[in-house]
Amino acid sequence: MTWAAAGTATALALADYSLVVSAGIGGGFAPAAPLGSLVVADAIVAADLGAETPDGFLDVTELGFGHSVHLPPAELAARAAEATGALLAPVLTVSTVTGTAARAAALAARHPMAGAEAMEGFGVAEAAAAHGLPVLEIRAVSNVVGPRDRAAWRIGDALTALADGFRVLGPVLANWGERHEHDHR
Template sequence: MVLQVQEGLLTTSSLRVLVATAVPAERDAVARAFTSDSRVDVIAAGVGPAAAAAATATALAGTPYDLVVSAGIAGGFQPEAPVGSLVIADEITVADLGAETPDGFVPVTELGFGTVTHRPPSALVRDLAAATGARTGAVLTVSTVTGTAARAKELRARHPRALAEAMEGFGVAEAAAAHGIPVLELRAVSNPVGPRDRTAWRIGDALAALTEGFGKCAPVLESWRQV
């Protein structure tokens, strides 16, 4: 389902934006950031990279967009991305696409095919980070959420710039790339990456931070154009 945001901060002369979240709660949190006359569409694309890629590609096939954003809550690597903070990806990297070997994990690119990283427009990332106060770094896409300290340590060893992990960014980025459209990923941190402790999750706070962050993004998006 596509949620047409009826109340938006973007003017009709602005670029057209597709925001892909995983679940309706995230979709609604993003939608609350916008008021009248919007050119922003927000979809709940489903959980995981495959669902996100399929739903995003379907949406892109029907409407011309200038920018795609993967958005939602995420786990944050501590202490760099504390609970409640915002993260904007300067690289969107899939962390578990490849092969296990006796010497450890090998990404698919080292096997001789595929891609594992998409890079959002650097100037836009910089300007949005300045407007929102978000941290910038790598956001990892995983198909299995990290639940142990050992797994968190392994991911940080392979991706020392990682600030957060989520499950959809790379799928959204693949769909955007297939259509030749730039992509962003913006995440609000709801829990630490590591041992799975539901009592430490702050989903409501993260959703509120997501709404606030998108509200601050709007003026930057109004003035931005992809060269």
Template sequence: DLVAADLGADTPDGFLPVTALGFGRDRFTPPPALVREVATAAGAAAGPVLTVSTVTGTAERAAALLAAHPGALAEAMEGFGVAEAAARADVPVLELRAVSNAVGPRDRDAWRIGDALAALTDAFGKTAPVLEGWNRHDH
């Protein structure tokens, strides 16, 4: 799933997602068969990616996001917007991510951007045939 993790409102009773406020959506679910096929081809984990408007820089915020979205695998800033555009064009969407650093306190010395880019390049190569041969009407 592509999840708008912080789209909503803070209230005295806690965070309310935009859907609880009666507006729009806060989640897009890619076609499950496509997710399975891409994850298998890439040797990747499948699970929710959280779209946030502010990068998480504390362990407390990371824990709060994980508590609110159990099973989330990563956070990013672009996925939900791409999903909105895809929905308007009536095309399926999925988010393929390679992780260069852990969510939480920023430790630039631990970032592995080169490794993440190499992993993403490898994943694209492995998933391209799946995407080229996939027909959403067959699944």
């Protein structure tokens, strides 16, 4: 997450943008986000940034150390999901990829509406927020969140789905950018 934040902050400092898009592959929460599907984030969540306590996990918001959620522009996220046929759901940013059924169950219990997990989105969203820019996150599902089974991963299918999604997403982003460009200049 930190390298994504640093790289995004550097890029934003060197040019003028009106929207930041974080896109890539990630794990999908079954059955809502099957292999090869797309998830557009309606919330970008730092899912494991916080503290374990005897009473359970406390995120950074509950600890009073900041916030653990970034919200993409609702209208843009909904239009992007509709155009691409994606699931509109929270995307969790994790610092350690889920590799066990117990960890998957714990994340699903804390975030029952989650569609996917990845490692970069929250860092990118933090950098965008620091520059006063909106952010959108899109994930193509390459594997199921749960026990690590590299033989079951479908990275090629996920990348194809992501490329196909961006072919239809272009006009949505352009239209949104034209209507909101003056908001961030």
